[in-house]
Amino acid sequence: MPGQMKSVVVAEPKGRWELKDRDVPEVGPNDVLVRVHACGICGTDLWISDGVLTFRDFPIVPGHEAAGEVVAVGEGVTKRKVGDRVGVIMAQKFCGVCDFCREEHPNSFVSAANCANPTLTGVTVDGGHAEYVAVDAGGTVIIPDAVSYESAAPILCAGYTVWAGLRRAEPKPGARVAVSGIGGLGHLAIQFAKAAGFHVTALTHSPDKVETARQLGADEVVADGAALKAAGGADVLLHTNSSHGAVADAMNGLKPWGKVVLMGIGTDELNLPALALTSNSYQVIGSAHNTIEHLVEALDIVASGAVTPVIETFPLERAEEAHARASSGDVRFKAVITY
Ligand SMILES: [Zn+2]
Ligand SMILES: [Zn+2]
Missing domain, CATH: 3.90.180.10 (Medium-chain alcohol dehydrogenases, catalytic domain)
Structure with missing residues (x-):
């Protein structure tokens, strides 16, 4: 042609x-x-x-x-x-x-x-x-x-990334899934996790995104890991931000044997709480397509x-x-x- x-x-x-x-x-x-x-x-x-x-x-x-x-x-x-x-x-x-x-x-x-x-x-x-x-x-x-x-x-x-990340974590039926970052990836992650029948908690520091996260299907919206824990915690944390500074804080809301899936493409360093990782047998999974x-x-x-x-x-x-x-x-x- x-x-x-x-x-x-x-x-x-x-x-x-x-x-x-x-x-x-x-x-x-x-x-x-x-x-x-x-x-x-x-x-x-x-x-x-x-x-x-x-x-x-x-x-x-x-x-x-x-x-x-x-x-x-x-x-x-x-x-x-x-x-x-x-x-x-x-x-x-x-x-x-x-x-x-x-x-x-x-x-x-x-x-x-x-x-x-x-x-x-x-x-x-x-x-x-x-x-x-x-x-x-x-x-x-x-x-x-x-x-x-x-x-x-x-x-x-974007959708491929978040669905593949959720599949990679292999959550059990009825699992609690948290999504951090309500952007291009995160707004899809909330919807996919909800569509698959999981309890979904959105993590955002932006007050103006709270109502949006609910409309997308989040059962709860919290600001940080401590609030996530108080709201019942998460078995899987889907971290969709390209910045990784908030991961360690969000992990405060992770349940024992919980999994963190990193799916944002970023170039910064990731610091993890080693004691919590070991004693809770957490898994940190990198995932894309x-x-x-x-x-x-x-x-x-x-x-x-x-x-x-x-x-x-x-x-x-x-x-x-x-x-x-x-x-x-x-x-x-x-x-x-x-x-
Ligand atoms: Zn892409
Ligand atoms: Zn080759």
């Missing part, structure tokens, strides 16, 4: 998200060409766009929360066809020949972090903030008919109506405004650009 398209292009670290004309990408033999209709802005996009995380030279096209329609497929593609509604995820393809790949692990964030030469959409190659993106068919997932492109987009990274089946589960839960991403949509002409507002933490809760 030759021709030109509009694409977000970031020319330099901390640069603006400018709309440029670019060639529609060529479709390799194992690729699908996706006409993107919506792409979310993830915190990781901001880290990459600002040059905090560096994977390739600028200019870059960010975006790993793209949802759209397959409009062309390479000759070797059998699992997708023209007309499929798909989501484009970050972990697109792995090299297959490095020491890690020889161990034959499933597609996950761990594979993305450990493969010697991974292809990561919007990270190591151009991403989904464009009218078209070409990706390996293995880097896509089918979107249920009941889920709009705009609602699917935030699930492809753990196998695509968790993403499929998350999309199905959204399709059921039990979880609704709260988004602000921006037409592509306002991409830089969306970027600026997301950067300043001004969006409740996820910015989605439509293409």
Whole structure:
């Protein structure tokens, strides 16, 4: 499909998200060409766009929360066809020949972090903030008919992350789940934990987020670990902030044998209360995207109506405004650009 398209292009670290004309990408033999209709802005996009995380030279096209329609497929593609509604995820393809790949692990964030030469959409190659993106068919997932492109987009990274984190913690039926951080990840974590039938306590220091957390489904809203303990404690703490300073305090509300799941991408240090960790047999689990089946589960839960991403949509002409507002933490809760 030759021709030109509009694409977000970031020319330099901390640069603006400018709309440029670019060639529609060529479709390799194992690729699908996706006409993107919506792409979310993830915190990781901001880290990459600002040059905090560096994977390739600028200019870059960010975006790993793209949802759209397959409009062309390479000759070797059998699992997708023209007309499929798909989501484009970050972990697109792995090299297959490095020491890690020889161990034959499933597609996950761990594979993305450990493969010697991974292809990561919007990270190591151009991403989904464009009218078209070409990706390996293995880097896509089918979107249920009941889920709009705009609602699917935030699930492809943020929703995937929080649902996979909850699954990773393997809470028992009836467990008490606490969510710290009521933002792009946290507002979904509250809803997913509630949809799965758990008792949910939200942790936030922002008085203006208390009512919002309740509306999202939190049974209780508390300000710190001591209040969490007084409210009955938690078996699982889903920490969705990219800052880790509050983890040790929140752990004051963790029940014996409790688990902490860290899922925000941050660069700060984490200090843990060693005595409490040992004597309560706590587990601290790092988690991001753990196998695509968790993403499929998350999309199905959204399709059921039990979880609704709260988004602000921006037409592509306002991409830089969306970027600026997301950067300043001004969006409740996820910015989605439509293409
Ligand atoms: Zn992301
Ligand atoms: Zn590899």
